Amino acid sequence: MIQPPGFSQESLHTSLGTLVYYSASPVFWQGNPSSLEIADHRPTLVFLHGFGGGSSAYEWSKVYPAFAIDYRVIAPDLIGWGRSTHLTRKYRIDDYLTTLKEFLEQVCPQPTTVIASSLTAAMLIRVAIAYPQLFKSLILTSPSGLSDFGKDYSRSFFAQLVSTPVLDRLLYSLGLATSGGIRSFLERRQFARSNRVSQEW
Numbered sequence: 001m002i003q004p005p006g007f008s009q010e011s012l013h014t015s016l017g018t019l020v021y022y023s024a025s026p027v028f029w030q031g032n033p034s035s036l037e038i039a040d041h042r043p044t045l046v047f048l049h050g051f052g053g054g055s056s057a058y059e060w061s062k063v064y065p066a067f068a069i070d071y072r073v074i075a076p077d078l079i080g081w082g083r084s085t086h087l088t089r090k091y092r093i094d095d096y097l098t099t100l101k102e103f104l105e106q107v108c109p110q111p112t113t114v115i116a117s118s119l120t121a122a123m124l125i126r127v128a129i130a131y132p133q134l135f136k137s138l139i140l141t142s143p144s145g146l147s148d149f150g151k152d153y154s155r156s157f158f159a160q161l162v163s164t165p166v167l168d169r170l171l172y173s174l175g176l177a178t179s180g181g182i183r184s185f186l187e188r189r190q191f192a193r194s195n196r197v198s199q200e201w
Contacts, residue, residue, distance in 0.1 A: 003022060003061075004022070004061050004064075004065045005065075006024055006065065006068065007022045007023060007024055007065070007068075007073075008022070008023060008024075009021075009022055009083070010022070010023060011084075012103065012106050012107065014079065014098070014099045014102045014103065015098060015099070015102060016079050016085065016087060016095055016098065016099055017079060017084070017085025017087065018084060018085045019076055019077070019078070019079060019084045019085070019099060019102075019103055020076065020077045020082060020083040020084045021057070021074055021075060021076035021077070021103075021107065022057055022061075022074070022075045022076075023072070023073060023074045023075075024065075024068040024072070024073050042070060042071050042072045043071055043072070043112075043113065043136070044071065044072040044073075044074060044108050044110070044112045044113070045064070045067055045071040045072070045073050045074070045112075045113050045114075045115065046074045046075070046076075046104070046107075046108065046112055046113070046114045046115065047060040047063070047064050047073070047074070047075040047115050047116075048075075048076065048078065048100075048114060048115065048116035048117070048120045048121075048124065049075075049077075049078065049081065049082075049117070049120065050116075050117040050118030050119060050120050050121075051081075051118060051119045051120065052118075052182075052185045052186075054177065054182040054185075055078075055081050055082075056077045056081050056082030056083070057075035057076060057077050057082060058082070059117070060075050060115070061075070074107055074108075076103060078096065078099070078100075078120065079091075079095060079096070079099045080095075093123065096120070096123050097123060097126055097127055097130075100123065100124060100127045101127055101130075101131055101134070104127075104131075104134045104135075105134065108134070110136075111133065111134060111135055111136040112134065112135060112136055113135075113136045113137045113138075113139065114135060114137075114138055114139070115138075115139040115140075115141075116138070116139075116140055116141070116143075117140070117141040117142060117143075118141070118142055118143070118144055119144055121138075121140040121141060121142065121143035121144070122143045122144055124138060124140070124143075125138070125140070125143060183197060
């Protein structure tokens, strides 16, 4: 993942492993010591990425630096994505609900504004219902679930195919986690205007 200038990589331990996140480092306020004092009292914004081939905090990396002067910006790689721990077992929704809660409890001392997209946004709603004290507000982009429009994705042919042992790793490494696979996912699923998907992404 490309780390935006002025941001540092940090990590914390959750019940499912190490969760890596990015936050504005003191370099961001270099040359203005009084700004660093103010920085400790800014409200927090947490940016959570969606799920898909190659997903990570990089999804928001062109957006969150613009908020770093006025907010304490934090962008994690969720468990199983980016530089965070990759479990060797099948993930469950509860894995993400648990680690999202643990992350917010450890990193955000006060109720926080959280920005999320896609399936992560849908999961975040469940965390907010169960633990409202962790949240100041939610900003959700296309929150979706596994049963959108009356169709249960987990029962689809593709979902069954990618959950087959050995075949799942083969499909992931040869098709989904390649430059072409990621581009296809971004163009077909993430962006209404596919011409906005750049080679860098």
